[in-house]
Amino acid sequence: MKRLLYSFLILTAALLSFSDSSAQKKNRNKNSPLAGTNWKLAYAGNSPYNPPPGVRLVSMTLNDSTKNITGFLGCNNLAGNYMLFGKDGITFTVVSTKKACTPDAMRVENDLSTALTDANKYKIDGDKLALFKDDTFVAAFIAQKEETPHP
Incomplete structure (x- = not known):
């Protein structure tokens, strides 16, 4: 008994x-602020992202309920899926349209596509998101503030 x-x-x-x-x-x-936040690119690899005024920002948004990612790579639209695992693990499966653009836009786009494909860890610190391949930094984003409508 x-x-x-x-x-x-x-x-x-x-x-x-x-x-x-x-x-x-x-x-x-x-x-998690990871999902539902519009993340604006700050660095892709070792290159800072400083777009000229008036240019559409390179950014991505993750949807928690569908595990989808959407965004803009600088020239082409981005879509795909992501998966979270462990306390800080992440993987992305992404596709994009294939328009040709300026060499600078294509460099940013290629760097970010590679970073998303390589990333397997993430860290959020306040309004900053960093992606890593193991312990190597591959990209950084800043949460884009929502603009409040003016009356």
Whole structure:
């Protein structure tokens, strides 16, 4: 009888800890600023991104419910999927349209496409998102502030 009670208590504790960690994972991903934020490119590889005024910004947005990524690479539109794993793991599967552009726009686009393909870790610090391939930095983004409409 003691053995049965002991087994029941262990099983109950295991189930409770599993459901708690599962809820914590859902909560972390649901409330994460990673998804739902429009991330503006700041660096692709070692190159800072400084677009001239009036140019459409290179940016991406991740959708938590669908695990889709959409954005603009500087010349072409970006679409695809992402997957989160562990506490800071991420992978991207991306595709883009294939218009030709200026050499500068194509360089940024190629650098960012490579960074997204290579990335397997991320870190968010305030309004900054950094992507890494293992421990090597590959890209950085800044959360784009929503503009409030003027009355």
